[in-house]
Amino acid sequence: MNHKFWQNKSRMKLLGMAALILVLFLGILQITQKKSQSSSSTNTKQQTTVDVLTVPRAELAKRISLTGQTVPEAQVDIAAKYQGKVTAVYAELGQTVTAGQELIIQDTGDIELTIHQNQAAYHQASADAITNEVSFQANYDKAMAAYQLAVTNYQRYKSLYSAGAISRQQLDASEQQQADTKAVLDSLANQMKTGSTPASVESAQAAASKAQYIVGSAEKQRDDLILQAPRSGMIGYRQVEVGNMVQAGQKLLSIVDNSHIYVDCQVSEQDLAALALGMDVNVQIESLGKSFPGKITYISPSIDTQNMAFSLRIALTNPDASLKSGMFAKTIIQAILRPNALVVPKDAVLEKNGKSYVYVITGQNTVEERVVQIGARGDQQVEVLTGLTEGEQIAANNLSRLKNGMAIVPHPVTLGDKGE
DSSP: OHHHHHHHHHHHHHHHHHHHHHHHHHHHHHHHHHHHHHHHHHHHHHOEEEEEEEOOEEEEEEEEEEEEEEEEEEEEEEEOSSOEEEEEEOOOTTOEEOTTOEEEEEOOHHHHHHHHHHHHHHHHHHHHHHHHHHHHHHHHHHHHHHHHHHHHHHHHHHHHHHTTSSOHHHHHHHHHHHHHHHHHHHHHHHTTGGGOOOHHHHHHHHHHHHHHHHHHHHHHHHHHTEEEOSSOEEEEEEOOOTTOEEOTTOEEEEEEEEEEEEEEEEEOHHHHTTOOTTOEEEEEETTTTEEEEEEEEEEOSSOBTTTTBEEEEEEESSOOTTOOTTOEEEEEEEEEEEEEEEEEEGGGOEEETTEEEEEEEOTTSBEEEEEEEEEEEOSSEEEEEESOOTTOEEEOSOGGGOOTTOBEEEEEEOTTTTOO
16 A cells, blocks of 8 residues: 555656646746737837838929018109208199109399309409400510510611721610510510410419309309209108298108009028019009019119018009009019929928938838938928939938838828928
């Protein structure tokens, strides 16, 4: 019995050990399966669904919005040039005037007196110039006659001296007289050489010219006291009445010429390439609820360093009387920046460290980071100059979650799905 007892006990031990080994094996198998499932789950979580775009060639368009104000053909301020009293005003607000029309007259009484005085001085100076010229000619003729007489006397005295009729002293005196009259004649003749005007006559003529200039200056001042319209237009400002004492430089009237209306705008450097002289545009005047056709007539040759923008002017081709200066204007331009460009959505480009990157999709559905060079920028798309070729596939979203070499779940899209 003892023998059977020990045999049974040995069997029980063997069965217990077999059961323990089986439990251990099943536990290890379960742990292995859980690890495998966990690893598989982790790999699935690392794969991100990404919109995949096949890079095309297409028109790169941009919607440019320009705002500005209407400006007239011209707006000219009229100011007093001299201080004085206003004696007449021939302009009213809103009145249409023509170039050369008299608008304001200041008191010209004092300047008229000055003109008369200077005219008298001019006439006197002119007369003095004529007198001096006549006097000089008379003196020249007199000197010529005196010299000729002295020559004749000297010749006669030489004959008498040879005959012993006169003394040597008398002959010398006659010779000296001839030399003196020649010196006077030469002095006058030298002033007439090469057609030059004698100094005394030139001085008198200069005095006459000076007096004439003074008269002209006074007449110009009188004319400046009569303010005329420099161009045709409408009186848009009037701040003067008869009897006012106005100061030099004081603004009295303004003339606005609305015969042509323009719109002045500011345009950024990024939008400048899409605009060109002669381009047709449509301008909306919001206060009137009207649109007017126009044409770009001016783009500034250099940027304004204060606001870092370029100036642009649009000429309205069919303005009407309802248009006034200073109205708010807006125009929308749908411009084609590039007609056949390699384009990608802006969201597909990552900017970092001063460079532009895209994620290219490989044949194994992994992403590869690649540097590209960006050209013109549209509203929602950008031009790629280098780094990509037509037909390659890139990630169009979720760029912040992507890393170089990462596996993805691709979701094909077209440029229309990611378009402007």
